[in-house]
Amino acid sequence: xxxxxxxxxxxxxxxxxxxxxxxxxxxxxxxxxxxxxxxxxxxxxxxxxxxxxxxxxxxxxxxxxxxxxxxxxxxxxxxxxxxxxxxxxxxxxxxxxxxxxxxxxxxxxxxxxxxxxxxxxxxxxxxxxxxxxxxxxxxxxxxxxxxxxxxxxxxxxxxxxxxxxxxxxxxxxxxxxxxxxxxxxxxxxxxxxxxxxxxxxxxxxxxxx
Numbered sequence: 001x002x003x004x005x006x007x008x009x010x011x012x013x014x015x016x017x018x019x020x021x022x023x024x025x026x027x028x029x030x031x032x033x034x035x036x037x038x039x040x041x042x043x044x045x046x047x048x049x050x051x052x053x054x055x056x057x058x059x060x061x062x063x064x065x066x067x068x069x070x071x072x073x074x075x076x077x078x079x080x081x082x083x084x085x086x087x088x089x090x091x092x093x094x095x096x097x098x099x100x101x102x103x104x105x106x107x108x109x110x111x112x113x114x115x116x117x118x119x120x121x122x123x124x125x126x127x128x129x130x131x132x133x134x135x136x137x138x139x140x141x142x143x144x145x146x147x148x149x150x151x152x153x154x155x156x157x158x159x160x161x162x163x164x165x166x167x168x169x170x171x172x173x174x175x176x177x178x179x180x181x182x183x184x185x186x187x188x189x190x191x192x193x194x195x196x197x198x199x200x201x202x203x204x205x206x207x208x209x
Contacts, residue, residue, distance in 0.1 A: 036136070040098050043096060043118075047116075048117050051179050052182050053182070054146075056092045059085045060183070068081055080165030083149075084159055088149060089148065090192070092184065093122075093146055094122075095116050096142060099113075100121070101136065102134065109155065110126070110127040111126075119168060120174070121166070124163075125164075127148060145192065
């Protein structure tokens with residue numbers, strides 16, 4: 001496991017950080033972790049139809065292109081949208097969510113899965129790293145940090161981007177492009193920066209002990 005350094009966290013507002021944990025997808029939750037399943041059951045039964053752009057800073061709505069369904073190697077089609085952004089750009093949860101899987105493997109590289117309202121599952125892939133405090137089972141509010149944009153997995157060597165996918169409970173693939181209709185408010189962005197400052201202060205205090 002990679003340890004996030006203080007200097008990296010200081011720069012994380014702009015450049016991000018690198019750390020990852022292990023976990024599992026929420027479709028396994030009922031069988032593997034009853035406490036996780038209870039948290040998922042607390043989510044709203046109604047899916048969120050209009051969500052915020054998960055890149056907190058630096059990406060306007062007009063910058064996002066509809067890459068859903070584009071051809072991929074091996075006869076696959078693209079099950080999501082690629083949102084191009086500077087390496088380390090902050091990725092935030094667009095809705096309330098429960099973290100169900102954190103891993104570094106396969107095509108997605110460093111990745112996070114969350115359970116979201118309405119039985120939807122959000123998939124964040126190719127990340128440079130996962131936010132240090134994030135763990136499987138965490139309950140997130142909209143705007144909470146998930147991780148940072150990168151090029152891991154089969155995206156290595158390409159322009160940094162977030163692969164963002166949305167799936168229903170029966171594994172139907174939805175087009176996120178049609179659902180991303182806004183950016184986070186300035187109030188939410190300021191709140192995130194305030195939380196970062198508090199995080200840094202707490203870390204400083206711990207390191208001085």
